[in-house]
Amino acid sequence: MADVLLAARGVSVRFGGLIAVDGVDLEVSERELIGIIGPNGAGKTTLFHTLSGLVRPTAGRLSVRGRDLTGRPPHVFAAHGVARTFQTPRVFREMTAEANVRFGLEFAGRRRAHPHDAFDDARSILAFLGLAEVASVPAGALTPARQRLLEIGMAFGARPDVLLLDEVAAGLTERELETTAQLIRRVRDELGVAVVWIEHAVRALMGVVERVLVLHQGRKIADGSPALVARDRAVTEAYLGGEEPPA
Amino acid sequence: MSAARAVVATGAAALVLAAAPWLLSDFLLSLTVACLMYAGLAVSWAMFSGPTHYLSLATAAFFGLGAYVTAWGVATLPWALCVAGGGLVAAVFAALVGAAVLHLRGAYFAVLTFGLGELVRHAITYFEKSYFRTVGRVLTKTPDATTVYLTVLGVAAAAVAVAAVVRASRLGLALRGIGGDEERAQTLGVSTRRMKIAGFALSAFFAGAMGAAVAVRWTYIDPPAVFNPFIGLQTVLIAMVGGAATLGGPLASAVVFSLFTEFLRLRFPYAFLLVLGTLLIVLVLYLPGGLASLVERRRPAAAAGGAARGAGGPTRG
Numbered sequence: 033m034a035d036v037l038l039a040a041r042g043v044s045v046r047f048g049g050l051i052a053v054d055g056v057d058l059e060v061s062e063r064e065l066i067g068i069i070g071p072n073g074a075g076k077t078t079l080f081h082t083l084s085g086l087v088r089p090t091a092g093r094l095s096v097r098g099r100d101l102t103g104r105p106p107h108v109f110a111a112h113g114v115a116r117t118f119q120t121p122r123v124f125r126e127m128t129a130e131a132n133v134r135f136g137l138e139f140a141g142r143r144r145a146h147p148h149d150a151f152d153d154a155r156s157i158l159a160f161l162g163l164a165e166v167a168s169v170p171a172g173a174l175t176p177a178r179q180r181l182l183e184i185g186m187a188f189g190a191r192p193d194v195l196l197l198d199e200v201a202a203g204l205t206e207r208e209l210e211t212t213a214q215l216i217r218r219v220r221d222e223l224g225v226a227v228v229w230i231e232h233a234v235r236a237l238m239g240v241v242e243r244v245l246v247l248h249q250g251r252k253i254a255d256g257s258p259a260l261v262a263r264d265r266a267v268t269e270a271y272l273g274g275e276e277p278p279a
Numbered sequence: 280m281s282a283a284r285a286v287v288a289t290g291a292a293a294l295v296l297a298a299a300p301w302l303l304s305d306f307l308l309s310l311t312v313a314c315l316m317y318a319g320l321a322v323s324w325a326m327f328s329g330p331t332h333y334l335s336l337a338t339a340a341f342f343g344l345g346a347y348v349t350a351w352g353v354a355t356l357p358w359a360l361c362v363a364g365g366g367l368v369a370a371v372f373a374a375l376v377g378a379a380v381l382h383l384r385g386a387y388f389a390v391l392t393f394g395l396g397e398l399v400r401h402a403i404t405y406f407e408k409s410y411f412r413t414v415g416r417v418l419t420k421t422p423d424a425t426t427v428y429l430t431v432l433g434v435a436a437a438a439v440a441v442a443a444v445v446r447a448s449r450l451g452l453a454l455r456g457i458g459g460d461e462e463r464a465q466t467l468g469v470s471t472r473r474m475k476i477a478g479f480a481l482s483a484f485f486a487g488a489m490g491a492a493v494a495v496r497w498t499y500i501d502p503p504a505v506f507n508p509f510i511g512l513q514t515v516l517i518a519m520v521g522g523a524a525t526l527g528g529p530l531a532s533a534v535v536f537s538l539f540t541e542f543l544r545l546r547f548p549y550a551f552l553l554v555l556g557t558l559l560i561v562l563v564l565y566l567p568g569g570l571a572s573l574v575e576r577r578r579p580a581a582a583a584g585g586a587a588r589g590a591g592g593p594t595r596g
Contacts, residue, residue: 084466085465085466086466105465105470107465109466110468111468115467122462124460126459127455135452135456135467136468139468141468186463186467190467
């Protein structure tokens with residue numbers, strides 16, 4: 033069995049009376065490509081916040097390569113090889129695209145060796161993402177679609193072992209969606225990075241990932257191959273609002 | 280400008296300015312000291328608050344602490360030790376306070392740092408009253424005017440040189456990242472807490488050293504004089520008017536402002552605060568990036584314009 037890179041055990045997040053994430057278990061192994069789906073408010077993003085250290089879980093443990101990081105600040109997660117993107121691009125608007133990527137390389141990525149050439153410098157990361165021509169453009173002046181790609185580039189700068197992608201395909205056209213899905217596949221295949229991908233566009237995601245987790249009201253209701261999950265009764269109910277699926 | 284070139288230019292300018300005591304009249308020399316003092320204060324303020332957008336109003340607290348180190352030590356300690364000690368006390372104080380309050384942002388941080396000046400002022404007043412039975416101190420044994428001038432010049436030049444080095448360093452990059460999006464910087468591996476404390480303490484060092492250096496210009500020192508909120512506000516004003524994100528902006532603005540203030544104070548002793556206040560409002564409303572943004576806006580516009588158009592063009596997707 034491959035090494036477990038990132039593990040969440042019984043993770044719960046409670047905001048006052050609301051339980052956003054409810055006892056979720058997740059193990060991410062080396063070179064795995066995992067999708068997380070679920071209706072709005074299912075707790076997907078909150079789960080990502082805990083996996084990257086932004087939100088401290090109310091209960092449960094988080095570990096990276098067997099090392100317990102529960103309650104540690106985000107920069108520690110980054111230093112241990114967990115990098116993420118945000119749903120709404122959070123690029124440094126006033127810095128150039130290249131400086132945005134260099135940022136991660138200067139901090140989390142500085143002491144992390146990575147075997148792949150694409151992680152060597154900001155230019156090659158931008159080239160991998162097809163952003164080479166806008167390297168010296170301020171990030172705030174890029175199109176939203178390109179800012180999303182740059183978000184991934186910033187995360188690459190941290191030279192991660194696990195990449196957490198939060199709805200990188202939201203608002204893209206059908207064709208852009210296809211390109212992004214392929215890119216995510218290449219990240220895993222060519223760079224050897226494990227990827228956990230949250231997406232609303234379920235169809236595009238199901239075609240790429242090998243394993244799908246389904247969250248509903250904070251709980252994990254299914255975890256398995258896309259084919260298996262698509263036939264799962266609890267999943268259909270969650271998506272169709274509790275009605276019996278047509279036979 | 281690269282950091283090395285900025286440091287060399289600062290050193291050269293300081294060497295030229297070092298001749299002033301032998302060339303200028305007493306009045307002009309004291310005017311130059313005022314310029315240098317605000318240059319050092321504004322540049323050191325912008326060192327931290329410029330990139331992070333954390334609006335610190337603690338300059339008066341650091342300045343006053345430095346001044347009090349001189350007040351306590353000038354008669355017994357070597358002069359250089361007073362100045363360095365003033366800087367160190369302010370830096371240590373900033374690090375301790377920073378550890379407690381640097382998680383606050385925006386108005387909360389501004390108000391808290393402002394309150395800090397008042398807190399230190401009252402603490403020192405209390406301390407002096409209960410242990411030394413005094414409300415102020417007369418400084419008798421002080422260095423001569425030339426030494427004071429050269430010290431102020433040295434502190435200001437050091438502040439500018441260090442600010443240039445910080446801008447080019449990882450600390451500077453981290454501070455810009457914190458100003459851009461603090462959480463994002465964290466997720467990319469920046470220990471934002473440590474970087475903010477380092478930046479805040481470094482900035483406080485120069486404010487404290489400056490306070491220690493200029494304190495001897497007053498022969499009588501008491502808390503209201505050296506913890507004067509006006510010094511802190513004027514520093515912020517100068518840096519913002521000049522453009523807190525730049526190095527040259529606060530520097531140039533400090534010189535212009537000190538001369539302008541002096542002129543107003545001599546010509547219109549009652550109206551000059553009104554004029555200053557109005558100026559601040561107008562500048563914040565219409566030129567939030569400071570005067571430096573006027574210069575910068577013109578320069579890269581031509582160069583980046585083409586590339587930016589390319590980014591939004593048909594190559595999309």
